Amino acid sequence: MRYISLSVLLSLVLLLSACGNSAIDDFSFIDHRGEPVSLEDLEGTPWLATFVFTNCETVCPPMTFNLSGIQEELEAEGLQDYKIVAFSVDPSVDTPETMQAYLAQYSVPDESKWHLLTGYTQPEIAEFAKDNFKSFVRNDPESDQVIHGTSFYLVDQEGVVVNNYDGFENVPVEDIKTDLRNLVED
Numbered sequence: 001m002r003y004i005s006l007s008v009l010l011s012l013v014l015l016l017s018a019c020g021n022s023a024i025d026d027f028s029f030i031d032h033r034g035e036p037v038s039l040e041d042l043e044g045t046p047w048l049a050t051f052v053f054t055n056c057e058t059v060c061p062p063m064t065f066n067l068s069g070i071q072e073e074l075e076a077e078g079l080q081d082y083k084i085v086a087f088s089v090d091p092s093v094d095t096p097e098t099m100q101a102y103l104a105q106y107s108v109p110d111e112s113k114w115h116l117l118t119g120y121t122q123p124e125i126a127e128f129a130k131d132n133f134k135s136f137v138r139n140d141p142e143s144d145q146v147i148h149g150t151s152f153y154l155v156d157q158e159g160v161v162v163n164n165y166d167g168f169e170n171v172p173v174e175d176i177k178t179d180l181r182n183l184v185e186d
Contacts, residue, residue, distance in 0.1 A: 024132045024159045029087075030119035032099035037085075037115045039159050046183040047083040048176070049153040050167055051129055051137065052116075053090035054102040059150050063167045067152070068106045070173055075109045077177065081184045085155075088118045089125055089137045089146045122146075133161060152176065156183050 028038040048067065052060040067084055074082065088094035094102075099116040108114060120128070126137040135149035152167035154176065163179055165172050 021160050021162050022132065022134075024155060024161065025128070027128065029117040030096055032096050032103055032114070032116040032118075034096040037117060042083060042085070042155075043159060044157050045081055045083055046157055046180055047085050047155045048180070049085045049087065049133070049155055049161075050151065051089050051125075051133075051135060051148045052086045053088050053146055053148075054094050054098050055090065055144065057145060059168050062169075063150060063152075064103075064106055066167055066171045068108050070152075070171070070176055071109050071113065072107075073173060073177055074180065077181070079177070079181060079184060082113065082180055084114045086114070086116045087125055087129070088116065089122065089129070089148045091118045091120055091122060091125060094118045133164075154179055154183070 024039055026039050028036055031037045048070070050063060050067065052063060054060075064086070067086075071084065088099065094116075096118065099118060103111065103114060103116055122137070122139070129135040129137045129148070133149070133151070133153055135151065137146060137148045139145075140147050150166065150168035151164045152171070153161050154163040154165070156162050162183070165176055
């Protein structure tokens with residue numbers, strides 16, 4: 001019986017370590033300003049990441065609105081050392097100009113902290129989302145929409161995903177602010 005418990009404990013440890021935080025693979029994409037943004041450019045600054053697209057008819061507008069609201073609260077508390085990175089899941093449609101117009105629809109307190117990224121193929125971003133964020137991206141065969149996850153991810157200064165949150169409904173704004181503040185203050 002004791003050996004069974006030990007093996008169960010070891011299995012649990014191995015399982016939990018496999019589900020641990022993952023480092024983001026190196027990337028270099030183009031943001032909504034037409035500027036290149038790489039993982040190296042974000043190094044040293046924590047960032048919130050998500051996946052959206054500009055002609056989304058369902059979850060993306062509320063998610064972008066939620067990120068804008070989180071930024072308002074971060075700014076109100078004086079937190080300045082962070083970025084917001086949104087990867088387009090429809091890069092053939094989402095040009096830098098399209099993404100700039102999309103972001104302009106929102107009351108964003110400090111647009112300089114945002115990077116809406118494109119400049120890759122949809123299969124590339126689907127693989128990137130799966131490998132780095134354990135998220136999914138795929139076309140809806142019935143429409144021009146893209147099916148994707150609705151999480152926000154907190155990435156630390158070294159490019160490691162340290163937490164994820166619901167970005168669509170029941171967004172844990174206080175948890176996100178606390179976790180981000182802890183990263184900034186460390």
